Amino acid sequence: MSIPKAEATPPVNGSLPRQRRTYSIGELARMFEVTPRTIRFYEQEGLLAPERRGQTRIYHEKDRVRLKLTLRGKRLGFSLAEIREVVEMYDAMPDGNARQLKRLLEILADKRNNMERQLEDIRLMQRELDDVELRAREVLERLDQY
Amino acid sequence: MSIPKAEATPPVNGSLPRQRRTYSIGELARMFEVTPRTIRFYEQEGLLAPERRGQTRIYHEKDRVRLKLTLRGKRLGFSLAEIREVVEMYDAMPDGNARQLKRLLEILADKRNNMERQLEDIRLMQRELDDVELRAREVLERLDQY
DNA sequence: GACGACGTTGACGTTAACGTAAAGTGGTTG
DNA sequence: CAACCACTTTACGTTAACGTCAACGTCGTC
Secondary structure, eight states: OOOOOOOSOSSOOSSOOSSOOEEOHHHHHHHHTOOHHHHHHHHHTTSOOOEEETTEEEEEHHHHHHHHHHHHHHHTTOOHHHHHHHHHHHHTOTTOOHHHHHHHHHHHHHHHHHHHHHHHHHHHHHHHHHHHHHHHHHHHHHHHTO | OOOOOSSOOOSSSOOOSSSOOEEOHHHHHHHHTOOHHHHHHHHHTTSOOOEEETTEEEEEHHHHHHHHHHHHHHHTTOOHHHHHHHHHHHHTOTTOOHHHHHHHHHHHHHHHHHHHHHHHHHHHHHHHHHHHHHHHHHHHHHHHTO
């Protein structure tokens, strides 16, 4: 494959094209408030596989979305290994065999249970917070009386 | 081998199944499916402060609740340090000064935001899971046709 | 009175998820 | 061309949250 000469790609562009196609690692990092190191680490762990132009990584929309999902998974307490497990199976889906697919469905059901428990945990935790806040406000009010 | 006992009788009192007041570290560990090591570690980190009978730790209802809350916090992705921060301020509340109380309210507001983002993350993640599952089922069905 | 179950305190080991520093590459810009 | 950038690899460092042993004390029981 030959590389067509690219147009003014990276830096600040005069007209902000509605559909930016590629991102540098630094851009992605700023977007999601992580460090480039983190993004490289995720690649090393098999969560990303950006294109390369020479040595340099080039991220497309697909990669950006995957990073977004990864970070969301992390916020929900999934390990990178767990996330990779889903990601890999998702990639392998088109030609996946039945056993693999059923395994994927199992994993998904598992995650789903996890989500349900988290919802419950959040509800309970919110009530705890309400409670603590109420008490704190009461104490504060008594202090204000003097 | 011994005859299977009705219950693994705890050291202190007979089994008062209705209103048990105290627990050994092993009992608590089994209850919450963690190891004693974990519980001791939480104590070391200032999250628990069980009574001592001689050398042995004795946990009361209060300790059990605190452990439960701690583990819930962990499932929600809070660090032990964060949890301790709230716990300590909660303990210090009765004679807390206004500045401390306001700080506590800040922390609580922060946690609350965290919960909100998590709720949103969970909703989004559930939709992702729906999507992946749907695709997987489609592929599976096509496989089943032969 | 040995045995096993449970408890204790160190102390060192391990894993995940990055941080950080060193040393080099490649492009643009004054 | 030199001086910056932004990017790269390699490799060692760090932190949180425990795990894993060793070495010991204390029961109840066989």
